[in-house]
Amino acid sequence: MSSILTLQKRKEAFKLLGDYLLSNNEQLGHLVQTAHYYNGWFTPAETDRALKGIGKMLNAGDLGRWLPEEDPQANKSPLKVGLILAGNIPVVGFHDILCVLASGNIALIKLSSQDNKLMPHILNKLTELEPGFTGLIRYTERLEGFDAIIATGSNNTSRYFEYYFGKVPHIIRKNRNSAAVITGTESPQQLHALGNDLFSYYGLGCRNVSKLYVPAGYVFNDFFAAIESYKNIADNHKYNNNYDYNKSIFLINGEHHLDNGFLLVKQDSRLASALAVVHYEEYESITKLENELAGQSEDIQCIVCSDSLKLNITNQQVDFGESQSPALWDYADGTDTMEFLTSLQTKPAN
Numbered sequence: 464m465s466s467i468l469t470l471q472k473r474k475e476a477f478k479l480l481g482d483y484l485l486s487n488n489e490q491l492g493h494l495v496q497t498a499h500y501y502n503g504w505f506t507p508a509e510t511d512r513a514l515k516g517i518g519k520m521l522n523a524g525d526l527g528r529w530l531p532e533e534d535p536q537a538n539k540s541p542l543k544v545g546l547i548l549a550g551n552i553p554v555v556g557f558h559d560i561l562c563v564l565a566s567g568n569i570a571l572i573k574l575s576s577q578d579n580k581l582m583p584h585i586l587n588k589l590t591e592l593e594p595g596f597t598g599l600i601r602y603t604e605r606l607e608g609f610d611a612i613i614a615t616g617s618n619n620t621s622r623y624f625e626y627y628f629g630k631v632p633h634i635i636r637k638n639r640n641s642a643a644v645i646t647g648t649e650s651p652q653q654l655h656a657l658g659n660d661l662f663s664y665y666g667l668g669c670r671n672v673s674k675l676y677v678p679a680g681y682v683f684n685d686f687f688a689a690i691e692s693y694k695n696i697a698d699n700h701k702y703n704n705n706y707d708y709n710k711s712i713f714l715i716n717g718e719h720h721l722d723n724g725f726l727l728v729k730q731d732s733r734l735a736s737a738l739a740v741v742h743y744e745e746y747e748s749i750t751k752l753e754n755e756l757a758g759q760s761e762d763i764q765c766i767v768c769s770d771s772l773k774l775n776i777t778n779q780q781v782d783f784g785e786s787q788s789p790a791l792w793d794y795a796d797g798t799d800t801m802e803f804l805t806s807l808q809t810k811p812a813n
Contacts, residue, residue: 468595470534473565474526476593481521483588484514494584498553502577503701505553509664510581513553520791529791535805536567541599542807543569545609547624549616550575552664554582559613559800566804569599571609611807613800632807636796640735641786642674643767644752644774647681649783653769654689656784660767661726662693663787665702666738669764669795670786673736675743676752687723697725706739734762749774764796
């Protein structure tokens, strides 16, 4: 039998969940304050950032724009979609779950051991707000009986995922990193906002900037001055341990680098950088830079640059400070998850 949970009811429930995540609920506040007990990266500030980000995303206007008026799954039995979630930043897999539920399907969720408290709380609240989701959200340690898979992992685990799940419809995500393009004309406010793209979630997310593209001969003085207020990031011992370790390696190996006391800046052609390190590369012209970025498009999540700089690239471009504020339709890896889910061959309703 097809689900009695209409698209409109789903939209209303998502909106109510967004309101809850933006509220000062005592139970939610306790969860935010204690998340770092089981994951040292999930400090209150970063956990709150993640939950508030979802709350802002789930607003009525954007939900109305994102979801169609007519339910594409109406009169169709829901499919079981297996979800293998990452745990690098708080509730990082929520958008995939949201897509599965919004498309009228069943979410079979394999939680990350690094984030197995926050997500159940949020989804329990969703079923409390709309009991019709009961039975559509299921947790499992071993994925079985699925019709499709969405799996997020590293380049290494992606090969494992391809081997085991390659015969069913799937989205398999690999490592991605984000970059920023600096022209040298940025204001102090723009460079300060870039600090958010570098340091939010301690730089652990695929939307965090790990590489700076700067004009030839660029001097980093203004950049360092603008991000000085982020120095408290080093108060987190896990981040500071990474900073100390990478600094030691650079010094031992005699590798030239810049150091402001909490961030190491190193000239390197690689897109991915170690934690507490950002790579940079000089460019001669925007045209040549566009060609270089195009060649790395499969490894890039988004590009941070001024709104006035319109790059001829396929990757998402965002303004300074906005890399960690995706909209509902800003899909990971540029793959339209909703289109994938609604195009799956569905089973006729009984």
